[in-house]
Amino acid sequence: MAGGRLPGLLFLLHAAARLAAEQEVENLSGLSPNPEKDIFVVRENRTTCLMAEFAAKFIVPYDVWASNYVDLITEQADIPLSRGAEMKGKCGTNESELEISWLEQAYTLKLFFLKEGHNTSRGPEAFWRLSRIQFIYDTNERTYFKDAVSPGKHTASSHRLSALVTPAGKSYECQAQQTISLISSDHQKSVQLLLSEVRLQPFDITADFVFSEEHKCPVDQREQLEETLPLILGLILGLVIVITLCVYHIHHKLTANQVQIPRDRSQYKHMG
Template identity: 60%
Template structure:
């Protein structure tokens, strides 16, 4: 009986060890890491970041980002507070972390010893007619107003968190990357007295799901703003071409009309008339 109890206990222990081993193995297999590829860009303002899972790219962002952060400083009278603006950009040398999933992904970008952290959350969903799309569902920005390179003489400095609410931005068909050269602006509400933080992105290309090739974006889905700007650029050329074509057609038609309506000289049929000419 004692041997039976012993064998049962050992079996349970071995089973637990096997389960924990499988879980640990799955964690290792699903290892995700962030990579900074900003050195590949010739634009000094643009950063390129990637999240990789099991050695394969699962999320990529390429953009330039500007921040405009209001903060309080003490007025000269030592009583009143006045609002200043800290303006700065996302540095190319930031540190990257992220997670990839089938319907939810996230990238976390930190710099200045975690004084600043930008988190972008992505989600995938089905919309009308079973069309699958992905979007930015949330943006969060953590900043430390005691960091003096951007916040000068901040009143009551400390860490604050600014977030979007009910966001649905950059909606893109699944399997494609979002591309937009025009500026995209988001407003985040800060824990610092509900101040509005402005985050502006431009020269954007983002893909958080379904990347087919390593370090390569999929087919580009251009934003409406870029499409309009391209149309505005090409429309004058198209109109000029049409006008030139109309002028050419008019000249040709007029030329043929003159030929057809011109009075032709009537030659005499009787040879005797040639003598009198």
């Protein structure tokens, strides 16, 4: 019996080792010129299947004793996503995940992505979105939490999230800062996740280490329009002025070449 189990166990161990070897996760944050921005890549079977690049910070409220040691007051911890974080990832056809941990597992961010389709007037269309966020934090950690009351681990989660919605086959890009609210297990406190300079693609990457064509967020599109609109209006105004001058010049030339007919009949005898 034991001899029969051994080959099966060896096969499972070999399969697990092969799977681990086929999946690579890389923190490439050192390549970013922005020290606050992190770059993460998940590769399976020597092919990039998820890429994420962003700056992130969490604003976490927590309780401390007031000076009278009777009342509780709320302080606020600002926790940036540290460079050199550990990461894990999972790629799938319709579901992908990215897990990032830092400061010896005191903080863990989990991002869950979902690809799905819906029907439109133009026919069925596929898109992907950020469907869920979990942030696990430990108020025993003293870098950002000072004198927390009843310190321990808490989980802040999103509720019915549908963020970063992007057409399938494209990457999401947003330079503007976005705020996503999470509800904490610590007395239902509201934790804020601040994301900025985001470039992300959890599905359908066609070239290794290369994002697909970007889909800009509405805020970036509006800012781009606000930047280019004065230029467009200036070009249109300049074109109108040029056309007006050309019309005036042509009209002036035509009227100058016409024979001037005298209005006073007495002047006809002088003609010819």
